[in-house]
Amino acid sequence: MIEILSNIKFIFFVMFFIILFIYESYYSDRPWISKRSFRLLFHMKMAIINTIIIRIPTIFIVIPTLMLITENQYGILNNINIGFVSKAILGILLLDLAFYWWHRLNHTNSILWRFHSVHHLDTHLDVSTSLRFHFGELILSSIYKTILILLIGMPISVFIFYEIILSACNQFHHSNIKLSDSTNKVIKKFIVTPEYHANHHTQIKLSRDANYSSIFTIWDTIFFTYKEATKKDREYLGLDDRTKEFGLIQNIKHPFIN
Numbered sequence: 622m623i624e625i626l627s628n629i630k631f632i633f634f635v636m637f638f639i640i641l642f643i644y645e646s647y648y649s650d651r652p653w654i655s656k657r658s659f660r661l662l663f664h665m666k667m668a669i670i671n672t673i674i675i676r677i678p679t680i681f682i683v684i685p686t687l688m689l690i691t692e693n694q695y696g697i698l699n700n701i702n703i704g705f706v707s708k709a710i711l712g713i714l715l716l717d718l719a720f721y722w723w724h725r726l727n728h729t730n731s732i733l734w735r736f737h738s739v740h741h742l743d744t745h746l747d748v749s750t751s752l753r754f755h756f757g758e759l760i761l762s763s764i765y766k767t768i769l770i771l772l773i774g775m776p777i778s779v780f781i782f783y784e785i786i787l788s789a790c791n792q793f794h795h796s797n798i799k800l801s802d803s804t805n806k807v808i809k810k811f812i813v814t815p816e817y818h819a820n821h822h823t824q825i826k827l828s829r830d831a832n833y834s835s836i837f838t839i840w841d842t843i844f845f846t847y848k849e850a851t852k853k854d855r856e857y858l859g860l861d862d863r864t865k866e867f868g869l870i871q872n873i874k875h876p877f878i879n
């Protein structure tokens with residue numbers, strides 16, 4: 622069952638990636654500074670390394686925990702009397718809220734920032750940036766995720782559904798797609814748009830240490846962390862250090878030096 626659901630997740634991931642990649646070629650917002658094929662290749666290399674490494678915590682921690690709570694009916698959702706759809710919605714909202722705080726902690730805690738800053742070293746944003754994460758961040762977040770699965774009592778199917786939505790949203794808000802002002806305004810009332818997340822990737826600390834939402838924008842609104850950046854700010858993305866952007870070894874070593 623897990624195997625089939627994971628395959629469905631992977632198919633959705635690839636399909637959505639290709640659609641956005643083509644779409645952002647025709648309707649791009651920011652001009653392409655570096656070669657797209659080069660960016661894609663570099664980020665794919667990171668993704669391949671991450672996919673191999675992340676299998677370890679997935680097989681040994683995440684999947685056993687999902688099976689454990691299904692068998693023993695642990696967690697919040699297993700102990701409240703509501704329908705399956707309500708449980709699914711509540712579970713997804715709780716995970717998204719928890720990941721809002723996780724992302725926020727990745728910016729405020731200096732050790733976590735060492736790993737998360739690898740994602741922010743990118744000086745441009747496109748759908749391939751959604752692949753750019755240090756495996757250390759992914760391992761730590763899968764441990765956090767396991768604790769959440771246990772507390773919330775996530776059913777396996779809802780968890781996989783959440784992962785599909787999260788990866789689709791992750792690809793969408795990193796893409797270089799130009800939306801009209803009116804469309805952007807309507808969508809960002811509910812979910813994170815490319816412009817919304819570009820605010821988070823600016824070099825300006827005020828908007829970078831803000832706009833933490835992953836799927837639903839309501840969390841930034843509730844916790845007062847929605848900070849609009851200017852169009853000019855969004856033209857200069859990344860961090861002060863612009864030399865490490867495309868060095869594979871440099872990116873892997875990045876959290877462990879200084």
Ligand SMILES: [Zn+2]
Pocket residue numbers: 724728737741821
């Ligand atoms: Zn961030």
Ligand SMILES: [Zn+2]
Pocket residue numbers: 740795818822
């Ligand atoms: Zn990002």
